[in-house]
Amino acid sequence: MNSDTCNYLDGNAAAGELSRIFTMDVTAAEGCCAQCGTIKRFAEAHLYMQCPGVVARCPACQHVLLRLVNVGQQVFLDVRGLTYLRLNTA
Amino acid sequence: MAITSRGFSGRRGTTDAKLPPGQYLTTDFPVLSAGPTPRVPLDQWEFTISDGSQVLRRWNWKSFRELPTETITVDIHCVTRWSKLGTTWEGVSLDTLFAGVNTDAEYTMVHSYGDYTTNVPLQDLLNRQAWIAFRFDDDDLAPEHGGPARLLVPHLYLWKSAKWVRGITLMQEDQPGFWESLGYNIYGDPWREQRYSGDE
Amino acid sequence: MWRIGTAVALQDETPTARTIRFEVPDWPGHVAGQHVDVRLTAADGYSAVRSYSIASAPNASRLFEITVERLPAGEVSPYLTQDVMVGDRLELRGPIGGWFVWRKEQAEPIQLIAGGSGIVPLMAMIRSRLSTGNAAPFRLLYSVREPKAVWYGKELQSLSEHDPSISITYAYTRATPKDWPRPPGRIDAALIANAAWPSSIGPTCYVCGPTSFVETAAALLTASGNSPDRIRTERFGPTGDRK
Numbered sequence: 001m002n003s004d005t006c007n008y009l010d011g012n013a014a015a016g017e018l019s020r021i022f023t024m025d026v027t028a029a030e031g032c033c034a035q036c037g038t039i040k041r042f043a044e045a046h047l048y049m050q051c052p053g054v055v056a057r058c059p060a061c062q063h064v065l066l067r068l069v070n071v072g073q074q075v076f077l078d079v080r081g082l083t084y085l086r087l088n089t090a
Numbered sequence: 091m092a093i094t095s096r097g098f099s100g101r102r103g104t105t106d107a108k109l110p111p112g113q114y115l116t117t118d119f120p121v122l123s124a125g126p127t128p129r130v131p132l133d134q135w136e137f138t139i140s141d142g143s144q145v146l147r148r149w150n151w152k153s154f155r156e157l158p159t160e161t162i163t164v165d166i167h168c169v170t171r172w173s174k175l176g177t178t179w180e181g182v183s184l185d186t187l188f189a190g191v192n193t194d195a196e197y198t199m200v201h202s203y204g205d206y207t208t209n210v211p212l213q214d215l216l217n218r219q220a221w222i223a224f225r226f227d228d229d230d231l232a233p234e235h236g237g238p239a240r241l242l243v244p245h246l247y248l249w250k251s252a253k254w255v256r257g258i259t260l261m262q263e264d265q266p267g268f269w270e271s272l273g274y275n276i277y278g279d280p281w282r283e284q285r286y287s288g289d290e
Numbered sequence: 291m292w293r294i295g296t297a298v299a300l301q302d303e304t305p306t307a308r309t310i311r312f313e314v315p316d317w318p319g320h321v322a323g324q325h326v327d328v329r330l331t332a333a334d335g336y337s338a339v340r341s342y343s344i345a346s347a348p349n350a351s352r353l354f355e356i357t358v359e360r361l362p363a364g365e366v367s368p369y370l371t372q373d374v375m376v377g378d379r380l381e382l383r384g385p386i387g388g389w390f391v392w393r394k395e396q397a398e399p400i401q402l403i404a405g406g407s408g409i410v411p412l413m414a415m416i417r418s419r420l421s422t423g424n425a426a427p428f429r430l431l432y433s434v435r436e437p438k439a440v441w442y443g444k445e446l447q448s449l450s451e452h453d454p455s456i457s458i459t460y461a462y463t464r465a466t467p468k469d470w471p472r473p474p475g476r477i478d479a480a481l482i483a484n485a486a487w488p489s490s491i492g493p494t495c496y497v498c499g500p501t502s503f504v505e506t507a508a509a510l511l512t513a514s515g516n517s518p519d520r521i522r523t524e525r526f527g528p529t530g531d532r533k
Contacts, residue, residue, distance in 0.1 A: 092292070092331040092335075093294060093379060093381060094331050095369070095378070095381075097373050098330045098332050098369050098373070099332045099336075100330075100332055100338055
């Protein structure tokens with residue numbers, strides 16, 4: 001493995017950005033990939049943040065779980081790649 | 091309201107009259123990616139033009155590299171605000187690739203290895219405006235910059251210059267690609283600062 | 291939401307790494323392992339945001355520390371490690387993160403694996419354990435280029451000398467101290483077998499560092515029998531920078 005194949009971060013890196021939208025912690029939430037059904041904590045998602053938006057991918061199949069784009073005072077959010085996200089209120 | 095950080099200016103270079111609005115000059119070549127770098131062995135690489143139901147043209151690496159090429163020097167502008175001037179590429183013109191393709195379709199969707207897509211009007215790919223580029227700065231195009239080959243459409247923001255290009259599908263109606271479907275401008279002219287949907 | 295923190299103390303850990311202590315009037319407190327986002331804004335409105343793990347233990351005060359490594363091509367780290375002065379005000383968001391955390395209620399053995407700057411959140415965990423009197427045994431495997439690249443060296447040495455329930459193993463990848471038993475090299479299965487908790491005792495493992503380091507270390511932990519759900523990871527960028 002080298003820095004070229006490991007050009008991603010993880011769900012922890014997007015947590016600050018997502019804290020603007022989610023009042024509950026996202027990193028510990030379990031997410032189910034809509035493509036392959038893998039269930040993992042969002043902290044384990046592969047995050048691509050060096051691009052015009054935030055892209056979270058399933059670590060098992062690379063399917064896009066979530067995308068986020070900031071446009072001025074608005075946020076575009078696409079979560080079609082997650083069948084669900086299971087967040088804890090506590 | 092953000093507070094100003096004393097003495098901070100970031101790594102931006104100058105802004106210049108030659109740059110599109112809101113851009114700054116960079117001398118390095120930032121790598122921006124929405125996913126893992128695809129690894130495409132040249133003996134498996136293909137580029138196709140299709141009309142949505144059938145493949146109209148197909149090249150493998152060997153037949154692609156037999157096509158006439160051009161060396162061009164262009165400025166590139168990324169929607170994340172950096173611009174790089176005087177970049178030199180070698181590639182095959184889209185005019186060459188579309189030669190003899192008869193279509194009344196006005197729009198295209200560009201597909202990459204991986205799942206990236208971007209839409210470009212057909213007229214913006216033709217008339218010496220676009221290339222499938224495989225060399226940058228006198229070297230084979232590096233994988234992190236889109237190698238083996240990428241689309242290069244320098245008159246639009248760089249997200250339209252799809253890395254790891256795999257094919258172009260003709261469309262009767264415009265459809266948004268990966269970023270266009272999430273807030274980015276359907277067209278993306280840097281000189282009119284068309285970054286986001288709603289920018290005229 | 292962004293809060294304003296004042297830099298109240300600066301401490302160089304190495305020639306290229308600096309700890310900044312912030313005072314934040316409305317700081318809600320943090321848990322070991324969490325991070326903050328720091329936002330810098332230029333006079334023309336241009337801004338840059340970077341994430342930094344909190345290095346200090348949770349406490350009742352409004353103070354916490356981050357340790358920043360200066361990256362040669364960095365945009366924010368040179369400013370934080372060279373330009374920031376005591377009294378400067380910076381925007382901070384956090385604390386952030388609810389998964390890569392160690393809480394004082396945890397009683398199980400803990401395995402910490404740090405690659406380079408990945409030591410920071412793990413140091414917060416070690417410091418938290420000490421300040422809360424938690425008795426769970428900790429093992430730290432700290433991979434670093436060479437001895438002078440170690441952060442918090444004196445503190446770690448003092449800890450391992452005075453507390454038998456914390457054990458620290460250094461893995462040097464480029465240059466070792468004189469007469470070091472292990473030649474320079476990356477972490478491998480043999481090191482995990484010799485220095486990490488046996489998986490049979492069911493430790494919770496925390497791995498932090500550059501992405502490629504984390505992938506390698508996590509794979510070694512699962513290969514030695516640790517269940518993936520007992521391994522928590524935090525990846526920094528290829529150069530150790532988040533973003």
